[in-house]
Amino acid sequence: MTRDDVAAVLIDELGRIAPETDASRLDPTAELRDELDIDSMDFLNLVTALSERLKIDIPETDYPKLATFGHAVDYLVQRLGVAARPVTSSQQPEPNHRGLPSLGRKSS
């Protein structure tokens, strides 16, 4: 999955939450919560949708990393990179990575 694919998934899911806005024209550095007027329930729904669609875990402690569109794409790409590595033996869905605190800083 390329960075563009990840961005497309994010745009699609943001569009579901805030249908009246054009998520593809978001300022990538602006706070999503302010740009799209999303509340904590919307945000939880976004995280739920992303984690199910991309088959990655998004721990609550990582929520701040999803604050802007640009950071969110960076973060998701990183998580997917991390997720891709252990899946060598079987097509297992990504297990929980809690307990590994500094997964994916600025490595990818």
Add this chain to the structure above:
Amino acid sequence: MPSLGADMEAGTLVEWLKRPGDRVKRGDIVAVVETQKGAIEVDIFEEGVIERWLVEPGTTVPVGTPLALIAGTQPAPAAEVSEVAAVPAAPTPMAPSSVEPPPAAGRARVSPAARRLAAERGVSLDRLTGSGPGGAIVSADIERAAAGGGPRPTVPKRLDLAEMRRAIAAAMARSKREIPHYYLNTTVDLTRSLAWIEAANATRPPAQRLLLAALLLKAVALALGEAPEFNGFFTAEGFQPGAGIHLGTAIAIRGGGLVAPAIRDADKLSLDDLMAQLRDLVARARSGALRSSELSDPTITVTNLGERSVETVFGVIYPPQVALVGFGMPVERPWVDSGEVVARRVLTATLAADHRASDGHRGALFLADINHRLQSPETL
């Protein structure tokens, strides 16, 4: 036609979802009505067989009008006529009929299924002509529009926000005219509740995570068990306690407006069940697919401003309810704990209550009890 609040006088039947001869049971969705709060699914409270319809789709009828004849398990026709209409509505004492403008004619009527489909396909409802009964937009119209191509979503028109604004205006004007409000507030240290949620969520996938809102609602529901004078309705006969603790949960609609559908028997729900219901309710409120009983049931309203707002909300009671509990934005503030000043996340909880039904002393105990319960989140 069920009453979906003190401010509703009439509704338009959009479609029947069952047919004469169909057997129905409590909780079944039998019809869709268009109201100021959007298209609402009418659920039924009785068991029986639908004998015939009394109202045709497209017809606007006053609240209380029997919609269908249902043959119940005990055959007593007269009593059954109004089963559909007799959703135990919130009492509507002294309903000032002059306050509310008549429902605007000619709005698009849309079945909930069609609404959902429209949202999925990105079809704008504004430009569609309905082929259903009374000009209602049905799923087939959406399919046709979607097949016709056209550019991607303009905003789907899910709710008539102008109508909703009028309904809110009528209810709030009545509240301020009739209800002698008193207000109390207290500051809640959230440290324990937030730590508890964080620990709980650490081991859960996102779909099962809790929000602070679930704890706040549960604390209110449990505290109401000890403070029944805040849970119910004020009618011509005075205060009538609610039959259960049904929390009207204020949900903001994107683009403006709000609804406060009920989470029924919230005091008896586990936090997980309460959270699941809250999630479902928010999703349906925003897509315009609430059920009639959810709007007529609330015995109190809880409003939660959330994280991007301000510290304090001074509630306006939704008549004929007698209280509203408000929660402001959690903020970090200096706090004194064991003689030391420490930084703490705190939240302002407020109570707006009807002085005809209770006094400030009882209100203070109620609000303090909510605070107290939030200090022991494991007991919620």
